[in-house]
Amino acid sequence: LGRRDDTLVILISDNGASQEGSALGTVNAARYFNAVRDDLAYNLEHSDEIGEAHLNNNYPQGWAMAGNTPFKRYKQNTHGGGVRDPLIVSWPSRIKERGAIRSSFCHVTDIAPTILELAGIEAPAEIGGVAQQPIEGRSLAATLDGGPKASAAIVSRSQYFEMLGHRGIWHDGWKAVAWHKPYTTFDEDRWELYHVEEDWSETRDLAAQEPRKLAELIERWWIEAGRHQVLPLREGTVALWSAGNPYGNRARRKFVLFGGMERLSTDAAPDIRNRSYSITADVAIPAGGAEGVLVAHGDWCSGYALYIKDGRLVHDYNFVGTHHVVRSDAPVGAGRHSLRWEMQRTGELAGAGTLSIDGKPCGRIDIPRTHGGLVSFIGFEVGRAPLPAVSDFVAPFPFTGTIEHVTFELGSDQEVDRVAEAGAQMQRQ
Numbered sequence: 001l002g003r004r005d006d007t008l009v010i011l012i013s014d015n016g017a018s019q020e021g022s023a024l025g026t027v028n029a030a031r032y033f034n035a036v037r038d039d040l041a042y043n044l045e046h047s048d049e050i051g052e053a054h055l056n057n058n059y060p061q062g063w064a065m066a067g068n069t070p071f072k073r074y075k076q077n078t079h080g081g082g083v084r085d086p087l088i089v090s091w092p093s094r095i096k097e098r099g100a101i102r103s104s105f106c107h108v109t110d111i112a113p114t115i116l117e118l119a120g121i122e123a124p125a126e127i128g129g130v131a132q133q134p135i136e137g138r139s140l141a142a143t144l145d146g147g148p149k150a151s152a153a154i155v156s157r158s159q160y161f162e163m164l165g166h167r168g169i170w171h172d173g174w175k176a177v178a179w180h181k182p183y184t185t186f187d188e189d190r191w192e193l194y195h196v197e198e199d200w201s202e203t204r205d206l207a208a209q210e211p212r213k214l215a216e217l218i219e220r221w222w223i224e225a226g227r228h229q230v231l232p233l234r235e236g237t238v239a240l241w242s243a244g245n246p247y248g249n250r251a252r253r254k255f256v257l258f259g260g261m262e263r264l265s266t267d268a269a270p271d272i273r274n275r276s277y278s279i280t281a282d283v284a285i286p287a288g289g290a291e292g293v294l295v296a297h298g299d300w301c302s303g304y305a306l307y308i309k310d311g312r313l314v315h316d317y318n319f320v321g322t323h324h325v326v327r328s329d330a331p332v333g334a335g336r337h338s339l340r341w342e343m344q345r346t347g348e349l350a351g352a353g354t355l356s357i358d359g360k361p362c363g364r365i366d367i368p369r370t371h372g373g374l375v376s377f378i379g380f381e382v383g384r385a386p387l388p389a390v391s392d393f394v395a396p397f398p399f400t401g402t403i404e405h406v407t408f409e410l411g412s413d414q415e416v417d418r419v420a421e422a423g424a425q426m427q428r429q
Contacts, residue, residue: 173197
């Protein structure tokens with residue numbers, strides 16, 4: 001458009017390097033979130049495929065340490081390794097000092113007020129009659145021009161951090177930070193103290209030498225936490241993410257879906273984990289036959305699919321890479337049909353599945369291990385499959401007949417691994 005010189009571009013990274021790969025790393029993160037730990041042999045078997053679309057891989061924790069050097073700890077933590085990130089701002093017609101570095105402390109909450117000031121817009125106190133939360137950050141606009149203005153922009157401020165019970169507070173070049181050990185009380189946490197203005201890699205813990213400064217910052221953390229709705233502290237904040245939502249998809253017992261419905265997220269899809277359930281597809285098959293996916297959730301790493309291939313009804317329960325496939329012992333002929341997969345929960349994380357055509361059973365399989373923490377990171381579709389394929393077909397493998405609707409009926413016997421579920425949420429965030 002010829003407007004590049006007058007366009008403000010702001011680039012900020014996500015959190016620090018990920019620790020979720022654990023010591024060995026993983027080529028299929030869905031295994032981790034269903035309590036199936038990778039071993040070195042499994043990783044090496046797929047090592048040449050790392051970087052390809054079908055893998056959901058994560059590097060070993062040692063690489064996370066290297067990635068965060070010289071900062072401590074990782075993503076999810078409030079030490080530098082979790083919260084120090086690059087920020088790059090480009091605006092050729094306004095920023096004359098190319099390649100300059102600003103050393104004043106800033107936080108991601110400063111981005112919105114910066115854009116508002118530069119655009120000459122005030123944040124509304126309410127929208128549609130609903131009072132808005134106040135903006136917590138500070139504008140960085142004065143730092144763009146350099147010189148005295150940039151220096152003057154370095155003002156006294158406090159910034160709290162909290163993640164999964166880990167806590168931190170930055171104030172005027174000092175930082176107090178506590179790493180929270182899971183399943184311990186917060187009173188057991190040990191606070192560290194760093195003069196990050198001089199020791200930005202948090203190397204020299206001054207807690208013993210500066211007890212007054214540490215006590216001052218800890219008190220300031222509690223004040224900021226109370227002011228910004230951080231309290232009450234929860235064990236890992238995981239409790240908030242894994243708590244049941246009475247209005248969410250887990251509480252629903254029935255879903256009626258229609259052909260052509262593309263990519264419903266895992267969080268909104270029917271929750272089939274560790275429970276009895278059924279899938280019934282009402283379809284019309286043309287005289288020449290039909291093939292393709294009726295419903296599919298997931299990808300190569302994990303999930304399930306109900307489909308027609310080579311004239312037979314097929315269900316594949318892909319438990320984190322182990323396929324449990326059952327094919328109908330009779331073909332699906334032309335005409336209108338009710339095609340059904342029914343899973344009966346036979347025990348904790350175990351089940352048995354039955355295929356039927358128009359109410360007549362046509363295939364059965366035992367599934368010794370079922371999903372407990374995560375079905376898939378990839379979404380759910382009706383009439384086609386997400387990429388890469390969850391089963392033995394080339395995605396999207398669209399259904400060539402007509403799907404009138406697909407009905408999920410979910411049992412009340414579900415038990416979910418809350419820790420694994422929350423871990424999956426952490427991986428996705």
